[in-house]
Amino acid sequence: MNTSVPELIARVAADFPDRRAVRDPAGHLTYRELLAGAGHWERVLRAQGVAAGDTVAVCLPRSAVTLQAILGIWRAGAVFVPLDPSHPSHRWSFVVADCGARAVVCAGDADAGRLRAALPGPAGAGPAVLRVEDVAPNPSSGPVEGVAAEALPVEGSAPAYILYTSGSTGTPKGVVVGHDAFAQYVRCAGELYKGASGPAPWHSPLIFDATATALWVPLAHGGEILVVPGSDPLSGLEGLGLLLEEQREIGILKITPTHLESLAEWLGPEWTGNTIASLVVGGEAFRPDQALPWLPLCDQIVNEYGPTESTVGVVVAEVTDRHVDEGVIPVGHPLPGTEILLLGADDTPVAHGEAGELCVAGTQLADGYLNRPELTAERFPPHPLIPGARMYRTGDLARVGRDGELLYLGRIDEQIKFRGQRIEPAEIEAALNGHSEVVQSAVVLRSDRLVAHVVAVDALRPPRGQDLAAYLKELLPPGWVPQLFEPLDRLPVTHNGKLDRKALVQVTG
Incomplete structure (x- = not known):
């Protein structure tokens, strides 16, 4: 333990x-x-x-x-x-x-x-x-x-915390993480990240499990937490920028790629930076152009992958000039105690180099979902090769690259990664469909904007987007309210009658 x-x-x-x-x-x-x-x-x-x-x-x-x-x-x-x-x-x-x-x-x-x-x-x-x-x-x-x-x-098996993530049925689900899994991540991160014992900015909300890297890794290794005031998901941007301009040394900076890109724009190209020992990036796909400005400013840049259900991060890659030159940043190799499986449709391992669903096993698995035994059984099924062991189905596609590092290929379901947040469109749609003037809706991500397509009760007088936004603000977290509302006579469907989300993404707004 x-x-x-x-x-x-x-x-x-x-x-x-x-x-x-x-x-x-x-x-x-x-x-x-x-x-x-x-x-x-x-x-x-x-x-x-x-x-x-x-x-x-x-x-x-x-x-x-x-x-x-x-x-x-x-x-x-x-x-x-x-x-x-x-x-x-x-x-x-x-x-x-x-x-x-x-x-x-x-x-x-x-x-x-x-x-x-x-x-x-x-x-x-x-x-x-x-x-x-x-x-x-x-x-x-x-x-x-x-x-x-x-x-x-x-007690190591006792729950340490419960984080609520977006639910595909429209209801948030609580992920129960035990003390042993939590400690395993903190210990591994402390060994891997060079800045674990240094000053670490705290600029993101507690509801993001990525915040654990900025808080508990430094405190468990003798570091100092630098509190950036505010509570809104991105309110820490200006405060973080000011802190980086004033603080001569940073141990760990944990941030999403979108937030990192915004931070680079806020600081401007003339900013030469102080010493950042470990820039740890996670929450969504990390592009080479987002990493490029930071390579000369950091001793170490790490791309960290891991859903909440596997306790913050389980796969890491140190980003190098070669990754940026080749145009692909891998998600890397699993942390100690973690096993990665790439499975095909029949839950058998795919051949080397082929794409499969990324499944996680090992000591960092969460206990499951609070009060949701059926969902827990579905998402945490038995390990296909080890009797008595479990795994977690991430819903992500990945393959092993030529150098043995995992490469992220996207989602196999309808979940959206938006500005570092994991969002189930169904949760937004369930709230939107509760509006008295809405019959049906569908939410997609288009050009870094959440777009809601709405079928109105009265097609000739659809509700105004600003009214729908105000309605959703009373029901959803701020970052989940769509930036654009587009009325449609009906939602497009595929040949088998399912919602055609790809067609909606291609709609020009």
């Missing part, structure tokens, strides 16, 4: 109590202060009846206090469930009810009021809502005794 992530952080605090752990606009915390605050949150949660195995939802912006609260949840033996402050109340309500949260941590009167209104059940019967402003001030100092690793026993 791996030493758990909170145990690894506690060991750093015991060895280097006065090393700086977190810096945010409000100040900074040493490892001693980080762990002292975590212990305080543990006591607060236990006083609210939170016990081992309970779930605690966290709806907080990026801050040092947020990290203390999460560590306090783990110290209490509970399961961390992130909520995004920018998401609509409807989504908060679903997640809190689905995971059965014992408590919800938030900040400010506005979010507390929205949460109480959104919580399931009669007033006062649901989970406790804890505002950080109401929690007694976190201790700023104190002895490290009592926060050493041995004081934090965590």
